[in-house]
Amino acid sequence: MFETTRNYIRRRRTEIPKYGLLLFDHSLGEYMSLPSSLTAPQQAEYEAIKARRDAGTLSWKDIYNFKLILLRHYDLETLKSKIIGLRIKYQCLVEVAEFNNYMTERAINLNDTEHPLTEESLEKMKTDYTYLLDEFFLRYAYISAHEELRTKLLWRGAFSTFCFFFLAAVFNILSFVNLPDQYESVLRPFSISISVVFAGVMGAFVSMQERLQSFSHKGDPIYNLSLLTHGWLSIFLSPISGAIFAAILYAFFIAGLLNGAIFPEMTTPQGAGNSSAIELKNFILQTGPKDGKAFALLIIWSFIAGFAERFVPDTLMRLVNQKKATETAAT
Numbered sequence: 001m002f003e004t005t006r007n008y009i010r011r012r013r014t015e016i017p018k019y020g021l022l023l024f025d026h027s028l029g030e031y032m033s034l035p036s037s038l039t040a041p042q043q044a045e046y047e048a049i050k051a052r053r054d055a056g057t058l059s060w061k062d063i064y065n066f067k068l069i070l071l072r073h074y075d076l077e078t079l080k081s082k083i084i085g086l087r088i089k090y091q092c093l094v095e096v097a098e099f100n101n102y103m104t105e106r107a108i109n110l111n112d113t114e115h116p117l118t119e120e121s122l123e124k125m126k127t128d129y130t131y132l133l134d135e136f137f138l139r140y141a142y143i144s145a146h147e148e149l150r151t152k153l154l155w156r157g158a159f160s161t162f163c164f165f166f167l168a169a170v171f172n173i174l175s176f177v178n179l180p181d182q183y184e185s186v187l188r189p190f191s192i193s194i195s196v197v198f199a200g201v202m203g204a205f206v207s208m209q210e211r212l213q214s215f216s217h218k219g220d221p222i223y224n225l226s227l228l229t230h231g232w233l234s235i236f237l238s239p240i241s242g243a244i245f246a247a248i249l250y251a252f253f254i255a256g257l258l259n260g261a262i263f264p265e266m267t268t269p270q271g272a273g274n275s276s277a278i279e280l281k282n283f284i285l286q287t288g289p290k291d292g293k294a295f296a297l298l299i300i301w302s303f304i305a306g307f308a309e310r311f312v313p314d315t316l317m318r319l320v321n322q323k324k325a326t327e328t329a330a331t
Helices: 002-012 018-032 040-055 060-071 076-093 096-105 119-174 181-213 221-230 232-255 280-286 292-307 311-330
Strands: none
Touching: 018 040, 018 060, 040 060, 060 119, 076 096, 076 119, 119 181, 119 221, 119 232, 181 232, 181 292, 232 292, 232 311, 292 311
């Protein structure tokens, strides 16, 4: 799983967004201000990277290598200021525990007054700088891959929701046009059930969008990207769950298990006698909200059932626990 994700990141490194080119141009300006000249191999490497920049084939690897070329020419004070700047950004980028572990295990003390930095400390500082550079460039490549995957998931979710919306809209429109009585008597009552299910799907889609938008970039980028790469099925099951939860909540309201001013009041047919059963056809055709206010509350709660995916399961568990508590008290 992780190897698949790593290969995906490697492919994405060949596509540099505009902010990547901005980073390279900034580094190029920094190189132009360096007083020292490059060696022949370094100059050849620089010319090759610059040629790829002009040809539009620059990669994150090229920018990283160019940063390493610049590193060879930093003096002690320049490198110190660079490391301090990267540490501030790194602290905002990763979890607190990860940053504390870096400061404890890897970071060189730049403010040790008893043992001031010397030229001998330069190699350790370069190692520290290279580690930070590795972490940043891995995340630069990760962000591009993450945003592309997130966009694909959102488009797929929006497409599936739109298809259901189209079917629901057609069904509801047909229930209001002048149709033969035998069709109208069936379509119109079913429009309530379709509206309930659609509100649940919409709530689940909005919830899915919220989760994708709030997906954390902190922690291991390979692991985070793997969750998106291989966890897309669980995301797309959310609208299905939303539809099921909305239908169950609709049944709760019909059964009178949830009562109060904020819950819709429903009407349902009664049996002809104590021993008579209600046919499914009559139940579907004659069950629905009592008035317009009840219908509006029904749509709102159906949306909530899809959006807050734990609402209906928690309600079921609460009813089960109440039943168990009642039985225990009776014994």
